[in-house]
Amino acid sequence: MTDPLLAVRDLLTYFTTPAGVARAVDGVSFDVHRGETLGLVGESGCGKSVTGFSILRLIPPPGRIQPGSRILFEGEDLLQRSERSLRDLRGDRISMIFQEPMSALNPVFSVGDQIAEVVRVHRDTSRRQAWEKAVEMLEMVGIPEPAARARQYPHQLSGGMRQRVLIAMALVLEPALVIADEPTTALDVTIQAQILELVQELQTRLGTAILMITHDLGVIAEVASRVLVMYGGQVVEEARVGELFAKPSHPYTEGLLGAMPRLGTRGGRLTTIPGTVPPPTAWPSGCRFRDRCPHAWDRCEREEPPLYQVSEGHVSRCHLVDEPGRRRSVPLVDVTGRDDPTPPRASLPSGGPTAGEVDAASSLVPGGRSGAEAGRGVRDE
Numbered sequence: 001m002t003d004p005l006l007a008v009r010d011l012l013t014y015f016t017t018p019a020g021v022a023r024a025v026d027g028v029s030f031d032v033h034r035g036e037t038l039g040l041v042g043e044s045g046c047g048k049s050v051t052g053f054s055i056l057r058l059i060p061p062p063g064r065i066q067p068g069s070r071i072l073f074e075g076e077d078l079l080q081r082s083e084r085s086l087r088d089l090r091g092d093r094i095s096m097i098f099q100e101p102m103s104a105l106n107p108v109f110s111v112g113d114q115i116a117e118v119v120r121v122h123r124d125t126s127r128r129q130a131w132e133k134a135v136e137m138l139e140m141v142g143i144p145e146p147a148a149r150a151r152q153y154p155h156q157l158s159g160g161m162r163q164r165v166l167i168a169m170a171l172v173l174e175p176a177l178v179i180a181d182e183p184t185t186a187l188d189v190t191i192q193a194q195i196l197e198l199v200q201e202l203q204t205r206l207g208t209a210i211l212m213i214t215h216d217l218g219v220i221a222e223v224a225s226r227v228l229v230m231y232g233g234q235v236v237e238e239a240r241v242g243e244l245f246a247k248p249s250h251p252y253t254e255g256l257l258g259a260m261p262r263l264g265t266r267g268g269r270l271t272t273i274p275g276t277v278p279p280p281t282a283w284p285s286g287c288r289f290r291d292r293c294p295h296a297w298d299r300c301e302r303e304e305p306p307l308y309q310v311s312e313g314h315v316s317r318c319h320l321v322d323e324p325g326r327r328r329s330v331p332l333v334d335v336t337g338r339d340d341p342t343p344p345r346a347s348l349p350s351g352g353p354t355a356g357e358v359d360a361a362s363s364l365v366p367g368g369r370s371g372a373e374a375g376r377g378v379r380d381e
């Protein structure tokens, strides 16, 4: 295999707070390869967004990336770069798509000016050429009448169009890596489908790698080829998407999948993972998920689980891999009001859904269409 585009090693990002040191990201390692989409998924507070911001060293005080962490981009450690040279890299070789386009865009400049500014900061180009590039990008992301829209301000555009503008800004210099932090969270489901489809289309065209940060496994099923599940500031499971959906190993992943809506369940309520993520100032000893896990036994409190190998390319931070006999035949999650007592499983076989099965993405949309299908032909403008 070729060298990864991005290699994160033992990333530690801590915040000093009055309540103690918050270990928001606590020893995270992963690779992103050229042209791939890697999903980073987990609940709020699990450390996924801090991981994304750490890559670009956008951690505000009192946060600090700890010594010993390494972020190798194209073989060079970004933590050794000066702030000035890192500024040259941001927006050029690595860019970011933010969650909330209204706050990410500047309200007092036209959207065309904001895209053109990215070009002018990083390239030796005239004002006019930068403007033409901005209009070209607006057209590429599917905004109608791009020349006229470029002169408009963010408040004059719909939420879907503002998100397209952010994507245009992120891709205008054809970066090698885009970090997308919950890029569709603020959008309704049909616009979300359009944006995901657009991101995939542009990725194929430009060969960009994407780190897709989301709490939504449906988004992962739609766009990613590999996925990292984060909990308690750590990676707790990593696998190819098809394998993770078909054969999750970690009880937390099983809980996340169980909490997804699915077709074929009538009259029941969605399942939930009991409890909440503990504060990062007080991770429990041993396994950080143990207070919420129905399989926990004394070893889980005594011994922090390493990342066990489940199969090729599939690892899980759970002692059950080492002692499968400890798995209890209880529901993995609270199941309330359901007719079917078995824990639900979202199924995403690598060869695509078979007759009688429903893939994870399709279960998100009433009528059983996948997110992308639901969005096809529907315009938000």
Ligand code: SF4
Pocket (backbone or CB within 6 Å): 250, 251, 252, 287, 288, 289, 290, 291, 293, 294, 295, 296, 297, 300, 305, 317, 318, 319, 320
């Ligand atoms: Fe549950 Fe123990 Fe596995 Fe942690 S290590 S997820 S507590 S079984």
